Amino acid sequence: MSMLTLRAAGLLDVDTGEIVRPGILRVEGDRIVGVGGEPEGEIVELGDLVLLPGLMDMEVNLLMGGRGETGLVSSVQDDPPLRMLRAVGNARRTLRAGFTTVRNLGLFVKTGGYLLDVALGKAIDAGWIDGPRIVPAGHAITPTGGHLDPTMFAAFAPNVLQLTLEEGIANGVDEVRKAVRYQIKHGAQLIKICVSGGVMSLTGAPGAQHYSSEELRAIVDEAHRRGLRVAAHTHGAEAVKEAVRAGIDCIEHGFLVDDEAIDMMVQAGTYLVPTTRLADAMDVSKAAPELQAKAAEMFPKARTSVKAAFDAGVKIAVGTDAPAIPHGRNADELVALVERGMDPLSVLRAATVTAADLIQVNDRGRLAEGLLADVIGVPGDPLADITVTQQVRFVMKGGKVYGGNR
Numbered sequence: 001m002s003m004l005t006l007r008a009a010g011l012l013d014v015d016t017g018e019i020v021r022p023g024i025l026r027v028e029g030d031r032i033v034g035v036g037g038e039p040e041g042e043i044v045e046l047g048d049l050v051l052l053p054g055l056m057d058m059e060v061n062l063l064m065g066g067r068g069e070t071g072l073v074s075s076v077q078d079d080p081p082l083r084m085l086r087a088v089g090n091a092r093r094t095l096r097a098g099f100t101t102v103r104n105l106g107l108f109v110k111t112g113g114y115l116l117d118v119a120l121g122k123a124i125d126a127g128w129i130d131g132p133r134i135v136p137a138g139h140a141i142t143p144t145g146g147h148l149d150p151t152m153f154a155a156f157a158p159n160v161l162q163l164t165l166e167e168g169i170a171n172g173v174d175e176v177r178k179a180v181r182y183q184i185k186h187g188a189q190l191i192k193i194c195v196s197g198g199v200m201s202l203t204g205a206p207g208a209q210h211y212s213s214e215e216l217r218a219i220v221d222e223a224h225r226r227g228l229r230v231a232a233h234t235h236g237a238e239a240v241k242e243a244v245r246a247g248i249d250c251i252e253h254g255f256l257v258d259d260e261a262i263d264m265m266v267q268a269g270t271y272l273v274p275t276t277r278l279a280d281a282m283d284v285s286k287a288a289p290e291l292q293a294k295a296a297e298m299f300p301k302a303r304t305s306v307k308a309a310f311d312a313g314v315k316i317a318v319g320t321d322a323p324a325i326p327h328g329r330n331a332d333e334l335v336a337l338v339e340r341g342m343d344p345l346s347v348l349r350a351a352t353v354t355a356a357d358l359i360q361v362n363d364r365g366r367l368a369e370g371l372l373a374d375v376i377g378v379p380g381d382p383l384a385d386i387t388v389t390q391q392v393r394f395v396m397k398g399g400k401v402y403g404g405n406r
Contacts, residue, residue, distance in 0.1 A: 003041025011051035017345045023051045027373040030398035054100025054374030056355035057330045058273045058319035063116050065323020066090040072154045080111050091131025093328030096403045098376040098392035101133040106140025106192030108148040113166040118187035138188035139168035141179045146210045147201045148194040173218045180222040191223040195232040196239035206294050207236020207256045216246035237261045244268050255302040262312045273319035274306040277336040307341040317358045318351040331389040344386045373399040
């Protein structure tokens with residue numbers, strides 16, 4: 001392994017909140033071995049770029065969206081091999097956008113029981129294809145007709161695209177325990193569940209709680225005993241409160257949270273992945289009238305709830321729910337969070353150190369000696385203009401350069 005030095009105009013110290021100038025990073029193998037000082041070995045000149053830790057997206061679905069997907073038709077036409085091939089492009093675009101780690105947060109497609117996100121992560125780790133480091137959840141666990149039951153979105157007739165327990169459709173305490181155990185057995189590194197409805201739920205109020213309190217506690221018990229965290233698609237305030245009481249670690253979306261729910265999250269240390277860009281980016285113009293009505297109710301609240309949670313001290317981590325935001329446009333979420341009232345440094349921490357805490361790793365999220373050499377370069381100071389994160393010019397993951405316009 002030879003020494004490599006990245007030399008740029010500056011680098012972000014996410015702990016002090018300062019841009020250190022010039023930006024000097026020495027890399028050996030897959031690790032950062034020095035910050036600052038004199039360059040050593042081969043020098044990579046990055047000009048006026050500012051170096052940041054590789055960004056992290058805590059809610060993506062790489063097996064959905066992307067080129068060639070045709071919405072609800074794809075759910076009944078696309079077999080697992082086709083989804084995997086499409087995911088290769090989604091993974092590449094995500095990495096080249098500067099996101100070096102993601103949580104693939106819950107398959108809800110027909111796979112025959114295979115955990116496609118686990119397989120995709122293995123292929124990336126082996127170097128067969130380019131993509132971010134993946135923390136896979138396997139199949140999202142949801143009750144029959146729940147928000148993450150794919151047969152619900154198009155109101156399919158009975159027995160059309162029926163999913164199995166192994167594919168996440170689980171009812172009752174015994175079934176949810178078995179569903180969790182199946183995901184863990186086959187490589188899931190966290191558990192994703194559905195606690196409430198959502199904007200695109202055809203049945204019921206968007207905030208209505210889906211799983212019973214007993215089922216939620218059983219899921220958390222199974223996951224926590226095996227050392228895995230639980231992330232929950234949850235919108236409604238009462239559903240959020242019940243999720244917190246059950247010990248769920250992370251709330252996804254949380255558009256309808258109230259002050260009591262926020263206080264409970266602060267006290268319990270529950271994370272929030274707000275996916276707030278959805279309120280601006282999701283096109284519901286062709287959706288059914290009842291779904292457009294839900295969006296009209298929820299999206300304005302989504303624009304204010306994240307700031308209320310942040311001000312109260314909830315731990316915020318960045319997530320996009322891509323492909324709800326197109327793969328490769330993940331940084332749009334950072335811009336949206338600043339537009340909602342968070343300061344740029346807090347947003348960058350939400351995409352680095354807080355995300356690392358959420359996935360329980362201490363080897364990334366900072367530009368520091370001994371950490372993984374996950375580094376990106378942007379054309380300007382992101383503390384002054386967060387939109388530079390949408391213009392990534394250099395990407396390194398584990399000491400390997402993956403693209404960018406230098």
